[in-house]
Amino acid sequence: MVPSPSGSAYNIAFTRLQKHYMAPSLFDWFAPCPRGLEAPLVAELAEIGERHVAGAPLFGGGALDVGTQVPGGVHFRGGWVAGIAANLHSRIASRVLLKIAQGPYRNENDIYELTHRQRWEQWFTPSQTMRVDLTAIKSPVKSLEFTTLRVKDAVCDRLRDLSGARPSIDTAQPDVRVFVFLTMNECTLYLDTSGEPLFKRGWRLDKGAAPLRENLAAGILRLTGWTPGVPLFDPMCGSGTFLAEAAQTALDIAPGIGRCFGFEKLKPFHAGMWQKLKGAALEAKRAARQKENIDIFGSDISGDMLDKARANLSRAGIHDLPLKQLDARNMTPLTEAPGILVVNSPYGERIEVRGRGPRGEIRETSRSRREDDGEAFARAQPNPTDIEFFVSFGNALKQRFPGWRAYVLTSDRKLPGMMRLRESTKTLLFNGTLECRLFRFDLVAGSMRNRPTGE
Ligand SMILES: C[S@@+](CC[C@H](N)C(=O)[O-])C[C@H]1O[C@@H](n2cnc3c(N)ncnc32)[C@H](O)[C@@H]1O
Secondary structure, three states, X not given: OOOOOOOHHHHHHHHHHHHHHHOOOOEEEEEEOOOOOHHHHHHHHHHHHHXXXXXXXXXXXXXXXXXXXXXXXXXXXXXXXXXXHHHHHOOOOOOOXXXXXXXXXXXXXXXXXXXXXXXXXXXXXXXXXXXXXXXXXOOOOOOHHHHHHHHHHHHHHHHHHHHOOOOOEOOOOOOEEEEEEEOOOEEEEEEEOOOOOOOOOXXXXXXXXXXXXXXXXXXXXXXXXXXXXXXXXXXXXXXXXXXXXXXXXXXXXXXXXXOOOHHHHOOOOOHHHHHHHHHHHHHHHHHHOOOOOOOEEEXXXXXXXXXXXXXXXXXXXXXXXXXXXXXXXXXXXXXXXXOEEEEXXXXXXXXXXXXXXXXXXXXXXXXXXXXXOHHHHHHOXXXXXXXXXXXXXXXXXXXXXXXXXXXXXXXXXXHHHHOOOOOOEEEEEEEOOEEXXXXXXXXXXXXXXXXXXXX
């Protein structure tokens, strides 16, 4: 039967269309990110709003209005398209969370009640699996674990009361994730729309001993002020994270083009809308192949790492990027125009500096200690061969890279001293839980700037 304007099929279709294209509801969203990258994320979200939401064809345009930044994330407001576009295009956000409710609480029962009142049935069904994650700052609740269980019970009880069935819990690969954020007296409930964290782009299958998270790399690139067209060089590129993030940016390849998202499993998911946004991103990726000479270069002392970088770059849609096996102490610029050098230097607890030591011996061992153990590293003393390496690395920068800006990410505060360089700025960042600094060095021909520093 052909649906008529008064028929129910028509009405359902029209309501869906209206919901998604014509009169989109506005939601509050929160995009968490690595601490230290909130300001770059604000700038990125504003760009996504302008490029991918305001102009989104068919969806009535709409907007992504960037709100306040708080330690560890940025709030924004917008329709369903805004959330989907943020998932697909943000390089810096770790996730995109949809705010479901916020309310005062004094104890676990208040949190249960608040959760139970929400219309979870609008978002998913009891046949789907779920997990609950909870973060708290100065919360008076006695047990975070118990509170997490109460939230899970409230969601399950609500769905069971309505349909007779409860969702099962799957902590490894849930269909749906509920996030709870508690302050001293306020509880906020979010529904995750990302699924796997957004730094998992889908292209980095080959890793070294100490890879950098993709969203941290992307945020650092923004902090350096690098923009496509400016030469970029990573002389210790490892698995190629900086290179892939920069090259995808230069070629306009969306970071999320090769992965799935949590929103695809939620009830309001609209395949047509998603295909439209994804189709535009796929088109941009196809066009990327025609662009040449993006002036992004990498090298590493390890041939194995370069093989991994090549495989990763190819999966990320980047081909023919110049990579060279080279000791960073012998590096030279590959462009006449100065640019930006960015490096996640090998550091104590994660990977050892390799190359020839002072007596000419080759060091090839990696000494991985427990990942993310910042404290252990803070106590660790640099070994003399590492010092020798960083002195030579600093000399290479001073002598061969005049006019360049160099950025070194490290958890070793003494690195500038070891490099015999004075940093212009240092920015506190976190690689997972590992406390790091991003040191900036302005390399001036003939002499080094000696500016006072501040965090
Ligand atoms: C911390 S890892 C870099 C990780 C990289 N950013 C990534 O995301 O995979 C440090 C890299 O420095 C390289 N390396 C160590 N000693 C080196 C040297 N003397 N010259 C050039 N590269 C070196 C290692 O092979 C390793 O790939």
